[in-house]
Amino acid sequence: MAKPEVKSLILWAHDSSVWRPFEKELAATGIPYEVCEADPTQLLLDYPGSHVVVADFSLGPKKISSLREKSLDTPLVLLFGGSRSDLINNIFTTPGSNHALGRNELVLPHEIIPLRVLTAPGMDPWTLMCHGTDLLFTAQHWDGSMVSHSVDQARIVAGTLDTYSDFENYVATCVWELLTNAIYDARRGTDIELPRNVQTPIPTDQRFASQLVDLEIRHDAHKIAVRIQDHLGRLTPSMVIENWRRADARSSNQIKGDHGGAGVGLYMVLHEAAQLIFNIRRGVSTEVIFTLPIERSNRSFITRVPSIHFFELRN
């Protein structure tokens, strides 16, 4: 059987009412979907390569692992309603799962974007994220000389949006950590490595394409969306998750300076972003997208269950 161009979603849960908040946004995108309360393994075996499964994590790891074992090629998204600590210590320990979708009462349009990318291979998450948005700020970085300026600009432009107090600081902190991660940590061990305290500009005639780090900040009525992209592609999902787990395990004890800022920095981003998308082209680029909903109340933001997605293309 030939593979269809667009895959359809199978929304699998014991209680199908958990999908109700998603219906409006799924209908708006036109992604074909079916809701099922029974194990969809047979359907996946009958129509290989035709589906993406979104499974409620409360089905239990046994059922989810069983589906994974029988249908290795089916993309799997786990619907999840717990804390960030649970997310990194439980969700991403489920074999083959690189996608966690936050279970919230209100689903925002941009939270569906990763499902669109999974069902229509070739779609680019940032292109979809940008649709209908306005540009707030963009900058190119070759070194650490403009990081502070970009962090200040991020704080200023985020502060112009009508949201709760401290919103601009959440945005600025994530920009800061992801920029420094791309400029300093991603280059560690390469011939373009930069010591963390070096912030002098690299002369124009001494720049390499692999040193470029792009920053772009956009917004619409629902969100602020930020993209930071390096041109190295050295980050892997397992590196990110391992960093988070390590930081999570010792955040309750003490912070040690023995592993640079990357672990703690990514951990800060994990706690300050509502949606994180890692779009990795191994050896080519690492694109990190984060979004925060534009809301009037801080509480509605901090009680929101985050969504985290890893897309990885190996050459």
Added chain:
Amino acid sequence: MSSINLTTTTRADRICIAFAGKIDENAAYGSINLNGKIKLEFDFDKVELINSMGLQNWVSFMKGLPADVTIYFTKCPLRIVNQMNLFPGFIGERNVIVESFYAAYFCARCDGSFNNLLTREDALRSGPGKAKSPVQNCPKCLKPMEFDGIEEKYFGCIK
């Protein structure tokens, strides 16, 4: 050049250091002359941002302070309170008293968001270990506002 400025003043029983700027890898705290005082106050009112490298430098700085000094944190912005709750190591394994801090409040009637300065005493009216958000009135409609956060989490560092 340091990313943070320190202004030191002396009060009757303590040395007060007010920070202004960013806590990052370039933040230089220098050495603090205690002049025989045993109380040290850190005022965070003008701290704009903190990053992961700054956090680690800060912890080293805290750990290097003399063991017999009592440390007070004052006017902690939301950013600093959040760091203390996320990374308990922020206080450098010291016995720190958070004397005053900002907390977010929201008035649903006026659709207004406010950061109010609270004292430790305000938060601990229910007793030690039971820090809660005190009632705060909206500066516009003068009616009580909602605490705009998760109380158990946010007040976790107020002891």
